[in-house]
Structures are given as C-alpha cells and as structure tokens.
Amino acid sequence: MSDIQTQFVKNVLSGAEQNLKDAGSAFAPSNIALSKYWGKRDAELNLPINSSLSVSLGNLGTQTEIRLAEKSSVYLNGELVDPADSFAVRTLEFLKLFPMVGTHFEVRTENNIPTAAGLASSASGFAALVMALNDLAGWALGPRMLSMLARLGSGSASRSLSHGFVQWHAGTADDGTDSFSERIDTEWSEFRIGILELSTARKAVGSRDGMNRTVETSALYKSWPAQADADFQVIRRAIEVKDFPMLGKTAERNALSMHATMMSAWPPLIYLQPESIEMIHKVQRLRDAGLELYLTIDAGPNIKLLFLESSVKEVLSEFPHLQIIKPFA
Ligand code: PMV
DSSP, X not given: XXXXXXXXXXXXXXXXXXOOOSEEEEEXXXXXXXXXXXXXXXXXXXXXXXXXXXXXXXXXXXXXXXXXXXXXXXXXXXEEOOTTSHHHHHHHHHHTTOTTTOSOEEEEEEEOSOGGGTOOHHHHHHHHXXXXXXXXXXXXXXXHHHHHHHHHHOGGGGGOSSSSEEEXXXXXXXXXXXXXXXXXXXXXXXXXXXXXXXXXXXXXXXXXXXXXXXXXXXXXXXXXXHHHHHHHHHHHXXXXXXXXXXXXXXXXXXXXXXXXXXXXXXXXXXXXXHHHHHHHHHHHHHHHTXXXXXXXXOSSSOEEEEEEGGGHHHHHHHOTTOEEEOTTO
C-alpha cells in the first residue's frame, strides 16, 4: 500500500456513494490471456506496457464473501488461513486501500479452480474481492471501474470482471485512469480450452519479479511491446470474424514469444519443463497432420490447448485426461 495507490482508489471512488450492507459477495471467473500482458510501466499502479486480451473460464473461478469484523481473518476453501501466509497478507494488505469501508474484515474465499492445474487464482481472487467489496459498500461501480481496482491486486485480475473475451487497454496516462478492461461483445459458443496439467510444482519466480527481470535484462524484450500490440489487434479481429486459425496461430506465437523474452533474461527465466516442450512438439505434429489445435502458456509449465467443438473427439483421443472448458456455456 502506498500514497499513490491510496490516491488512485480515492479517484476511482470519487463519484460513488457508499451504502454499507452487512455482507457482500460475488463470483469472478478465472481468465487465460490469448495475447499476454508481460511487463509493467508503473509497478505501484500495476500499469502494463502493452494491452492484452483474454478469455474467461466460465464457472471456474472464485466466490468471495466479505463482512466487517472486530479482527481481520481470511478463510480459503473453508479453512482459516495463517495470517502470516502470503495469501492472507496480500488479501489484507489490499483491503487497507479501502479505509472508507472499514479497518477489519472477515473474508471467505472459495476457489473451484484446481489450484494444481496451474491456473492463476490471483486473477479471479482479486476480481471477486473487489466485486464483493463493491457489494458490501454499495458503491454500484461497473466493471470498468472495478477492473481498475482489481488491477492493483494483480494485473491479470483486471480482466476477470467479465465473462467471455475481455480486452485490457494498457492506457497511456501516468495516473492510470485510462488503463481498464472491458468485455468484447462476441460470443463464440464452439470455443474450447483444454487444460493440460503437467506439473504441480510451485514456480520459482512469480510473475511480478519475472516481469521486472525480463524488462530490465532481456535484449529480446525490446521488440515485445510492438509485437504484443500487433498480436492484440489481430486476435481482436480474429474474434470479430471468428477466424479460428488466425486466433490460434497468433495466440500460440504470442505465448512462445513471451517465453523467448523470459529465457533471454538474466538469470534466465525458464518456466517450461521437459513435458511442456514435449507437448509443444506434439501439438505441432497434430496440427501438421490436419488438426486445428493451438496452445498458449503462462508463466509456468502447464499448457492450455485452444480448439473448437468440432475437434473435441480427436483432441480427447490424443489427450485423454484433458480438462475441457466451455467459456461460453
Ligand atoms: O497478473 P499477474 O501479475 O499474475 O501476471 C500475469 C502474467 C501472465 O499470466 C503470464 C500473462 C497474462 O496476461 O495473464
């Protein structure tokens, strides 16, 4: 928490009236970026260097309930979290940005995202937290304002306020007021995401430190912002015209380019494991054989497959343990 963040929150809330209730609750979906956010132009306000675009994961995400309390406490999936645990620390630090609501809170969070599957729970976690807070405080803020608040907890959380495809505009203003997310008004009911769980090991370097290291030390990063912006535009267009190969190809190349910037950092950031590489080759082989299958990878070893409903049978025969998500169900 810093003065700059406190001031930013005051700005966002300046037009909102507060009508406090006994408790607030909300659900937010997790999301996977098709064109990635990697690199901050402002660490305190979590302002990204480039715009990004994601797809939300339907009913996979976080349900949060919040109320005022005598003493702060955080529960995760029904169990009280040790106050020294980083999950509780991050949650309660974030809530200190909202003294106009209260000083102590009881927060109950349920994640139905298989945490072992390498899906970011911080995105849906902070999005659900600000939505629940909005409910508790009765501010009646819309997703655009809420996305700016969620962004302070975790960048990708700004894309978890809505279902479907979501774009996060990087913005250019130093005060962060034009960096927000909004839903893209296109449904694509045949769109599928497959989660390939390859490793449950905790990543050695979190995204915050990983991004900073990449921006500071990777020579390849210099070409990233322009590519990320171009990919963002192509993917947005591909969604508009429902051109799946254009979307898949651009998303896969975007993810692998991000990993190239990571690997060229020093010390190198190698999130991919041998199994990840094996799967990248397998997807390429299947594509060469005619299957419309693409992949994306975040800052971890697990692979997310992108395909359409018409390929489900074939994809399942190649990846029998795949967890398939229907983002528009
Ligand atoms: O929001 P963070 O700080 O967890 O960073 C997310 C970074 C990636 O997942 C690698 C990319 C993205 O756009 O979600």
